[in-house]
Amino acid sequence: MGELVMNFADKLAEAVQRCGNPVLVGLDPRWDQLPQSLRRETGGDFWLQRAIAYRKFCCAVIDVVAPLVPAVKPQAAFFEQLGPFGLANLACVIVHAHERDLLVILDGKRNDIGSTATAYAEGYLGDHDQSAWGADALTVSPYLGDDSLRPFVEVCTRRETGMYVLVKTSNPGGTTFQDLLCDGRPLYRHVADHVEKLACETAGECGYGAVGAVVGATYPEQLAELRAAMPHSWFLVPGYGAQGGSAADVAAAFDANGLGAVVNSSRGIIFAHARKEYAHFGENRWQEAVDAATREMIEQLRAVARRR
Amino acid sequence: MGELVMNFADKLAEAVQRCGNPVLVGLDPRWDQLPQSLRRETGGDFWLQRAIAYRKFCCAVIDVVAPLVPAVKPQAAFFEQLGPFGLANLACVIVHAHERDLLVILDGKRNDIGSTATAYAEGYLGDHDQSAWGADALTVSPYLGDDSLRPFVEVCTRRETGMYVLVKTSNPGGTTFQDLLCDGRPLYRHVADHVEKLACETAGECGYGAVGAVVGATYPEQLAELRAAMPHSWFLVPGYGAQGGSAADVAAAFDANGLGAVVNSSRGIIFAHARKEYAHFGENRWQEAVDAATREMIEQLRAVARRR
Secondary structure (H helix, E strand, C coil): CCCCCCCHHHHHHHHHHHHCCCEEEEECCCHHHCCHHHCCCCCCCHHHHHHHHHHHHHHHHHHHHCCCCCEEEEEHHHHHCCHHHHHHHHHHHHHHHHHCCCEEEEEEEECCCHHHHHHHHHHHECCCCCCCCCECEEEECCCCCHHHHHHHHHHHHHHCCEEEEEEECCCHHHHHHHCCEECCEEHHHHHHHHHHHHHHHCECCCCCECEEEEECCCCHHHHHHHHHHCCCCCEEECCEHHHCECHHHHHHHCCCCCCCEEEEECHHHHCHHHCHHHHHHCHHHHHHHHHHHHHHHHHHHHHHHHHC | CCCCCCCHHHHHHHHHHHHCCCEEEEECCCHHHCCHHHCCCCCCCHHHHHHHHHHHHHHHHHHHHCCCCCEEEEEHHHHHCCHHHHHHHHHHHHHHHHHCCCEEEEEEEECCCHHHHHHHHHHHECCCCCCCCCECEEEECCCCCHHHHHHHHHHHHHHCCEEEEEEECCCHHHHHHHCCEECCEEHHHHHHHHHHHHHHHCECCCCCECEEEEECCCCHHHHHHHHHHCCCCCEEECCEHHHCECHHHHHHHCCCCCCCEEEEECHHHHCHHHCHHHHHHCHHHHHHHHHHHHHHHHHHHHHHHHHC
């Protein structure tokens, strides 16, 4: 490259190519689903106890998946639910992922206006010496409009980090507003056009921008439509596995080189020990179930990538 | 009432009537604007130092405004910018506001789907013994649709707390998507209809629901239009003062009894010592400037309320 500054999409493309897969492991700790060994009531502060268990669990997942995948996606909500202790332990999880050379896409769906948006962007995005959280990318909500997205774009450019704007989400209710017809086209297409413009402005050597889009695996037709309409936008694709999306459903998210999308699975991987296919590991060998489920997803995605 | 369960809108109406004004003081601490006495570099951890200053500043604001107004609105972003230390101090600010009998509307603009939305709702909303944060209400973003709002509504009903959904925001870029015409009406009207439906479902004795709407002071025509279209939705009105909205602009937000809206001012109150009108207090007497600016806003809003 010859340049010190590296675009986030280039970093991500490099990581995907190094690993040979686009799997994004979602770190969504839920108390009731944690392996029993981590759920022992140890006494002491209720929130702290759970927060420590979440950290131990997520770090143990990271240890299994770090040699296999390019990135993890911690879900901020589950840590926030535990208050300040939860967030202190989220910070540790992000540091641990970086120590294991994983990219960290924090799922916070943040947004606000003007200098408040700048506070979110500068707080969450950047190296650990610039930003209190040190995430490599953040999910962002678009409802507040252009001047709410700009501060994130500015920080992403300045700090070589990324952002994924909600465009077409994986949940059934995503249709409520996203599918409303505005001037003959659904709202999500208007948001998509806006994101694509920002992606063009921030494009790296790989052709993709630091600004990307969240597009659910559960709407495969729209995924293909948006891939065609957003050639510079890297997609973060939720909804795979537990939410119903299959490898065939997400195939259209990738370009001819197998780039342009990361596909997230959370429950299907981190709680694999609870899936029928992996029940034979038993709860004590839950990390082996995580390993097996991750490898299975990698193979499934490679199979559809090869067919393209 | 004869019932133990109390609707959040009823609690808020009671507080507004007790104080005789609908002023919502926004707690948006910004390092560069803090009074010099709080900005001394004391050494030690960079983030911790600032987080402690934010807490001291916000608690000192609370001490001034608690006898005057019904509620405060901490802006989560500024605390999150400081990492876990920031959030630990935000938790202290919320506790302090409750000790001073203020209602706390946390401005986090959160949203997600299904059980993740439940995690946000249960984490932020409720008494301090139920919820790690203990806020009375939370701002929520609507882009993810119906099934992303439902978990918040459910928690608001169960825990006597409130939520304010972004409908028509105060920023210039709010028009980007909110004003797109969908089936002949702007998007924000569709969101408004949805919010009004949820407000009806959760209405208390005062006639307003636990679900309310964020409607900016900077679009007075739309404020009047939405007041008529959303008779059960309590409004949280940002954009007053520093952002350009005047008392006349927000007059239409209120019903004939002076209820139905709280009007937020952040910078104009908390950094009043930096305003020309209050410069005579000097930085050392910044709390007196906060007191004077709060009383001025109360008088301005009372004047328009009397004219209705």
